[in-house]
Amino acid sequence: MTDGRIVVSGLTKHYRRVKAVDDLSFEVEPGRVTGFLGPNGAGKTTTLRMLLNLVTPTAGTATIGGRRYADLADPLRQVGAVLEASSAHRARTGRNHLRVICAAAGLPPRRVDEVLTLVGLTPAANRKFKGYSMGMRQRLGIAAAMLGDPRVLVLDEPANGLDPEGIRWMRDLLKGLAAEGRTVLVSSHLLSEMQLLADDVVIIAAGKLVTHGPVAAVVDGMADAGQVRVRTTQPEALVSALGPRAQVRPGPDGALLVTGVDAPAVGAAALRAGAELHELVTEKPDLERVFLELTAGKEAIR
Amino acid sequence: MTAVTATSLPPATGASQPGSGRASHLLRSELLKIRTTNTWWVFLIGVFLATALAATVWIAVGNSQINTAVAAGGEEFVPPEDAPEAQVEIMRQQFELSQDLTRTLHDVAAEIYTSGQFFGLLFAMLLGILLITNEYHHQTATTTFLVTPRRTRVVLAKLGTAMIGAGFFWAFATVLSIAAGAIFLAAKGYGIQLTEWPVLRAILLNALAYGLWGVLGVGLGVLIRSQIGAVLTGTVAYVIGTFLIQQVVFALYFLLDWEWVLDLMVLWPGVASQVMISPEPPYPQSPAWWVGVLVLVAYGVGFGIIGTLLTRRRDIS
Numbered sequence: 337m338t339d340g341r342i343v344v345s346g347l348t349k350h351y352r353r354v355k356a357v358d359d360l361s362f363e364v365e366p367g368r369v370t371g372f373l374g375p376n377g378a379g380k381t382t383t384l385r386m387l388l389n390l391v392t393p394t395a396g397t398a399t400i401g402g403r404r405y406a407d408l409a410d411p412l413r414q415v416g417a418v419l420e421a422s423s424a425h426r427a428r429t430g431r432n433h434l435r436v437i438c439a440a441a442g443l444p445p446r447r448v449d450e451v452l453t454l455v456g457l458t459p460a461a462n463r464k465f466k467g468y469s470m471g472m473r474q475r476l477g478i479a480a481a482m483l484g485d486p487r488v489l490v491l492d493e494p495a496n497g498l499d500p501e502g503i504r505w506m507r508d509l510l511k512g513l514a515a516e517g518r519t520v521l522v523s524s525h526l527l528s529e530m531q532l533l534a535d536d537v538v539i540i541a542a543g544k545l546v547t548h549g550p551v552a553a554v555v556d557g558m559a560d561a562g563q564v565r566v567r568t569t570q571p572e573a574l575v576s577a578l579g580p581r582a583q584v585r586p587g588p589d590g591a592l593l594v595t596g597v598d599a600p601a602v603g604a605a606a607l608r609a610g611a612e613l614h615e616l617v618t619e620k621p622d623l624e625r626v627f628l629e630l631t632a633g634k635e636a637i638r
Numbered sequence: 639m640t641a642v643t644a645t646s647l648p649p650a651t652g653a654s655q656p657g658s659g660r661a662s663h664l665l666r667s668e669l670l671k672i673r674t675t676n677t678w679w680v681f682l683i684g685v686f687l688a689t690a691l692a693a694t695v696w697i698a699v700g701n702s703q704i705n706t707a708v709a710a711g712g713e714e715f716v717p718p719e720d721a722p723e724a725q726v727e728i729m730r731q732q733f734e735l736s737q738d739l740t741r742t743l744h745d746v747a748a749e750i751y752t753s754g755q756f757f758g759l760l761f762a763m764l765l766g767i768l769l770i771t772n773e774y775h776h777q778t779a780t781t782t783f784l785v786t787p788r789r790t791r792v793v794l795a796k797l798g799t800a801m802i803g804a805g806f807f808w809a810f811a812t813v814l815s816i817a818a819g820a821i822f823l824a825a826k827g828y829g830i831q832l833t834e835w836p837v838l839r840a841i842l843l844n845a846l847a848y849g850l851w852g853v854l855g856v857g858l859g860v861l862i863r864s865q866i867g868a869v870l871t872g873t874v875a876y877v878i879g880t881f882l883i884q885q886v887v888f889a890l891y892f893l894l895d896w897e898w899v900l901d902l903m904v905l906w907p908g909v910a911s912q913v914m915i916s917p918e919p920p921y922p923q924s925p926a927w928w929v930g931v932l933v934l935v936a937y938g939v940g941f942g943i944i945g946t947l948l949t950r951r952r953d954i955s
Contacts, residue, residue: 381955389787390780390954406787417784423777425675432674440667440785442660480781 339401340366340414340487340519342387346396349382349543356382358543359396364521364536366487369514371534371551372523375631379543380523381419384492388417400488412441416481417490423477426466430457430476433465437480451479456505470497478509488519495526507533527624537623541631555626564594564602567615577609578602591615664786664795665802668769672803677768681761682810688761689754689811693818696753700746704826707742728922735918743823745918747831748840750819752915754811755844759851759911762804763872766855769796769803770945771865779954793856793946800852808848812841840915843931847911850938854907857941860948880908884921901925910934 342364349357357379364370374380385391387398389405397404400415408414424433434448452458455475460468468476474494481489489510495503510533514520524530530537531551538548547554565587568574575584578597587593594602599618606613672678715733717726735741773779786792820830831837855872862868887903890896900923903909912920914930 385953385955388784390783392951392953408787411787412785415784419780419784420777423780425671425772425776425778427675428671429674432670436667436670436674437781437785439670440664440782442663 340517341402342398342400342488342519342521343402344383344387344396344398347383347386347393347398348395349379349386349391350394355543357386357393360540360543360545361396362538362545362548364519364538366519367514367517368535369510369520369522369533370536370538371530372521372538372540373525373527373530373627374523374540374546376525378540378631380540381492383540384417384419384490384521384523388415388419388490390419410441410484412437412443412484412486414484414486415488415490416484416486417492418474418477418481418494419490419492420477424465424473427464429462429464430468430472430479431461433476434480434483437483441484443483447483447485451482454482455479471499471502474498474502474506478506486518489513489521491520491522493524494522495524495529503529527627528622531623539627539630546630551623555621555623557626563619564597564599565591565615565617565619566594566602566606566613567591568606568611568613570609570611573609574602574606574611577605577611579605593619661791661795661798664791665798667785668795668799669802671772672765672769672799677765678803681765681807684761685754685758685807685811686814688757689814690818692753692756693750693815696746696749697818697822700750700822701826703736703742703746704739704828706736707739710737731922741918743828743831744834744836745916747819747823747834747837748916750822751812751815751832751837751841752844753815753818755847755911755915758807758811759847760873760876762800762807762848762851763855763858763876764869765803765807766796766800766852766857767859767868767872768855768865769800770856770859771863771868774863775865783954789950790946793860793942793949796856797853797942797945800856801849804848804852805845808845812844839927843915843927846931847915847934850934851907851911853938854941857945860945876908880906883909897923904929904933907934907937910937 344363345361347357347360348355360379360383372380372384382391383398386393387400387405400408405411405415424430428436431448431452434451435445437443438445438448449458449461452461455478457472457475457479460472465473465476474497478491478494481491491510494506494510498506507529510520510522514535522530522533534551536548536550537554539546539554547557549557566574567590571590571592574592575582578584578594578601582597582602583595585593585595597605599616603613603616605611606616715730717730721729735745773782782792783789816830816832823830832841858872859868862871883903883906887899890899900921903921904913904925910930910933912930913924914927914934916924916927
């Protein structure tokens with residue numbers, strides 16, 4: 337039995353002209369949801385496909401619980417993967433699609449109905465795949481990934497095509513799976529969703545690692561991006577009381593945007609200056625801003 | 639989150655108990671893939687129509703051949719005066735066959751019992767092509783190789799499934815044509831000839847031909863991943879290619895008197911399968927039936943190996 341830890345080490349994939357993935361190393365811990373982020377073309381899908389033995393790396397290794405995917409005895413019992421939403425025969429029903437996988441993996445056929453129930457697809461199980469909506473296709477993909485009750489889940493853009501209710505369902509499901517101690521690795525470019533979902537993030541751009549770690553640490557690491565929004569009736573008095581460390585820019589609707597000092601310092605300065613405050617808010621940088629700053633200048637199209 | 643946990647699964651195993659990738663599991667899965675789409679019965683209707691039509695034609699041809707052989711008696715072969723020696727020899731062989739009732743019965747029975755072979759083999763090949771190209775066309779290759787990362791096993795299962803499916807087509811066509819042929823022969827007052835070795839050999843080698851054409855289809859599907867491209871290439875090469883090669887070879891033979899081109903013609907798989915199921919040579923100077931077997935087996939093995947190696951190396955994206 338594996339501990340479900342994913343270790344990517346020096347992973348590299350060169351195509352003829354492009355280094356799709358370039359000496360990438362990171363680790364993914366069990367019991368947490370890890371977001372795998374990067375601009376389009378950053379190499380996310382190639383990395384996940386190398387992890388799953390679908391694409392052969394030029395160099396480096398990727399292991400799950402210490403083993404390469406190709407060496408896992410019962411891969412479906414250990415790793416569930418959702419890679420593209422449209423991966424079923426158009427004329428086959430959802431149930432039959434799952435039966436085919438079950439048969440190949442040697443899993444008991446009753447798992448088909450169990451996972452259909454899990455993803456809420458039972459009413460549409462006997463309909464052909466071509467009649468499925470994007471959201472139903474994603475659910476079928478997750479059902480297939482859960483057939484073997486795996487300890488590790490790898491999902492490539494699972495939120496694509498889901499409606500808000502579906503996205504919320506997916507978030508709850510993945511968080512629940514991680515809470516059970518499973519490893520969940522999710523690639524996405526929906527940053528606001530990732531901020532809600534992920535415990536850890538791995539950010540790559542142009543095939544290289546940009547940063548990785550817990551979401552809060554990555555966001556706080558960009559402390560420069562934090563600013564205080566303040567609204568006052570006596571802006572000149574407040575600015576002179578703030579001192580030289582603070583940089584002040586005019587914000588929307590007459591507010592001031594202050595960087596370089598924190599909110600308590602602004603409040604104290606206002607008290608000293610006798611300035612009347614109508615608003616005092618710390619604007620924390622969100623994942624989106626951090627991401628955009630970190631990946632700025634890395635060309636998406638190479 | 640109680641619904642997530644699988645209550646019906648025994649604990650996952652370590653490396654000691656290989657579960658997925660077992661041949662029986664993969665074969666069952668591949669056969670389920672065929673059974674859960676419409677392709678197989680569309681093809682089966684095609685096999686039925688081809689067999690029924692061909693059996694009707696061969697019964698008519700056989701009827702006149704048997705009548706000729708029965709009416710023959712004591713006639714001498716009269717060689718035409720201005721024909722070259724080689725052609726006279728061919729004509730003599732054909733004349734002797736037409737006079738020999740036993741050999742004629744074997745030939746007629748074998749032709750009827752392998753009715754529909756031409757299009758039956760085409761359907762066997764198309765089945766093999768679809769087994770592979772469906773995976774790329776519908777992007778299910780990803781799932782298939784996630785379940786079984788040992789890709790050689792997947793290709794072997796597909797080769798086995800192609801042979802099983804093709805064997806099913808063969809059994810269907812053979813039962814149909816034996817029924818029709820037995821009625822015809824009984825009506826003429828003859829036995830059904832099934833215990834005669836040349837006839838039995840033709841039926842069994844026909845089964846081998848179906849299976850091998852299924853294998854060729856899988857190999858072609860690996861080489862040409864585009865579904866429409868593989869289907870068109872295979873069909874054109876088989877139907878028009880065989881016809882064209884025969885025309886060109888006979889033209890070379892008659893115009894330039896190159897006898898060796900007739901020997902080489904068996905290297906084309908379409909010709910090889912005709913050669914191997916015919917009790918009597920299907921064309922003058924045709925090599926023996928087992929040469930056809932060797933050629934077709936060589937193609938089957940070659941395509942199988944190329945298909946496996948390519949599939950192992952290829953990136954799935």
